Amino acid sequence: MDSSRVPRFAGPATFARLPRIEEIEGAGGAADVAVVGVPFDTGVSYRPGARFGGNAIREASRLLRPYNPAQEAAPFALAQVADAGDIAANPFDIGEAVETVEEAADGLLGRGARLMTLGGDHTIALPLLRSVVRRHGPVALLHFDAHLDTWDTYFGAAYTHGTPFRRAFEEGLLDTSAVSHVGTRGPLYGRRDLDEDERMGFGIVTAADVMRRGVDEVTDQLRQRVGGRPLYISVDIDVLDPAHAPGTGTPEAGGLTSRELLEIIRGLADCRLVSADLVEVAPAYDHAEITSVAASHTAYELTTVMARQIADSREDDSRDAETREGREGREGEVGATG
Template sequence: MSTAEQPEQSQRPGEQSAPQPHAEPLGPVDSSRVPRYAGPATFARLPRLDQVGGKADVAVVGVPFDTGVSYRPGARFGGNAIREASRLLRPYNPAQDASPFALAQVADAGDVAANPFDIGEAVETVQEAADGILDSGARMMTLGGDHTIALPLLRSVARKHGPVALLHFDAHLDTWDTYFGAAYTHGTPFRRAFEEGLLDTSAVSHVGTRGPLYGKKDLDDDAKMGFGIVTSADVMRRGVDEVTDQLRQRIGDRPLYISVDIDVLDPAHAPGTGTPEAGGLTSRELLEIIRGLAACRLVSADLVEVAPAYDHAEITSVAASHTAYELTTLMARQIAEARDAG
C-alpha cells in the first residue's frame, strides 16, 4: 500500500518490538506502565502495521487531504488530532462487552500521501492505497480528511464486495452534482458513488441531516438515488432504539459501509469541523446508534471532516476518537465471531 509518515509505536526505554509474526494480536501500549502522554501517537496506542508483519485484521489509516472542501479548510490535520485524542482510549469496551484489540489484530497503517494540489490524482492515490489494504485481507477504519475521500474508498470496497449498503452520518446530503463545475468535492461523493453503481440502492440512508438546502430539488434528486433520510429531529422525537431498529431492517445482511462526517454532531459536541449546522445529534446518540448495529456486516468505515483548528478543548477530536473506537470494535467482534464459527 502507499503510505507515508507512519506514527511510531511508544515503548518503554530499552523495550524491543515483539517478534513477528504474532500468534496473538499485539495490542496497545500498557498505559499503566507508560504514561498516555509519552511517545508518538498511533490510534489507541496500537502497533504500527510494520510491527505486525504488514498484516492486520483492521487497518486504521489516515488520509490528510482537504482540498475538496467548500468552506473552512483544516481537515487534513484531523487524522492526527484523532490519534492524539485516542491516547485516552482503553482496551476493554464495556458498552459492547468486548476487548477489540484482543479479538483481532488492529494496527495503525499510517497516512496515505495524497496530492494536495490535484483532486483527481488524490482520489486515485486513495483508491490504490485502499485496494492494497483490502487485498491484504484487512478491513479499513479510515480517518480523514474531507468527505471527498469516501468516493475512492467506496470504489475499493465495492471492488471487493460488490455494491454495498451505506449508512451516511452527516448534517448534509453530499449528493450534490458539482461545486464551481468540479465533480469531485466533499459535497458530491455519494452522487458519484450512485452513478458508478457502487451502492446497493435498496439499503442506503442518511442519518442526522438537517439545516437549509439549495432547494427542494436537492431532496428530490436524493430520493431518486434511493436514499432514506433520518433527520436529527427524527432521532430526537423517535429515539435511538427505534431509529436503530429501522436502520438494521433496511440494511439486512448486506455488506455495510459506514461513513461518518463529524458534523453530524451538534456544534456543541463537535465545533471543530468545516461546515457546522445547528440542531445536530449528541455524541451519546451517535455512539448508541453505532453500537446498535452489531448485527450488521460492517466491512469498512470512515470518519471525516475533523478540523482541529476550530476545536477548542479537543471536544471534536475526543468524540471522533470514541466513534472510531466503536466502529473498530464492531469490526473486531465480527472478525472474531467469523473465525470462531469457521
C-alpha cells in the same frame, strides 16, 4: 502499550497507541483492521483544516482503553488492529488524490484488512467505496452527516466533499435498496435537492427524527434496511451538534449528541460492517479537543464492531471445520464397517 508503564502522554501517537502495521507484518502477522489516515482537504467548500484531522484523532485516542463495556468486548484482543499511517495524497490535484487513495485502499484491503479511515474531507469516501466494492460488490451505506453530499458539482468540479455519494450512485457502487442518511438538517438549495436524493434511493433519518423517535427505534429501522448486506459506514463529524463537535468545516445547528451517535453505532453491531470512514475533523476550530475526543470514541466503536464480527466469523469457521471433520470421521467408520 501498557499505560501503567508508559504514560498516555508519552510514546508514539498511533491510534489508541496500537502497533504500526509495519511492526505487525514484520513479525509475520497481518492486520485484521487497519486504521489509516488521509490528510487531504482540498475538496472542502468552506473552512479548510481537515487535513490535520487524522493526527488530532490519534492524539485524542491516547485515552482509549482496551475493554469496551458498552459492547462487552476487548476489540484489540479479538482482532489484530494496527495503525497503517497516512496515505499521502496530492493536495493540489483532486483527481490524482482520489486515484492515490483508491490505490492505497486496494493495497490494504488486498492484504485482508478492513479499513477504519480517518479523514480528511468527505471527498475521500468515493475512492474508498470503489475499493471496498471491488471486494464485496455494491454495498449498503449508512451516511452520518448534517448534509446530503449528493450534489452534482461545485463550481463545475465533480469531485468535492459535497458530491461523493452522487458519484458513488452513478458508478453503481451502492445497493440502492439499503442506503440512508442519518442526522441531516439545515437549509438546502431547494426542494430539488431532496427529490434528486430520493431518486438515488436514499432514505433520510433527520437529526429531529432521532430526537423525537429515539435511538432504539431509529437503530432498529436502520438494521432492517441494511439486513445482511455488506455495509459501509461513513461518518462526517458534523453530524454532531456544534456543541459536541465545533471543530469542523461546515457546522449546522440542531445536530445529534455524541451519546446518540455512539449508541446508534453500538446498535448496529449485528450488521456486516466491512469498512468505515470518519471525516471532516478540523482541529483548528476545536475547543479543548471536544471534536477530536468524540471522533476518537466514534472510531473506537466502529473498530469494535468490526473486531467482534471478525472474531465471530473465525468461531463460525472453526465450528464448520469441526463439523466437517466429525462427519468425515463418521462416514469413514461406516465405510469400514460396511
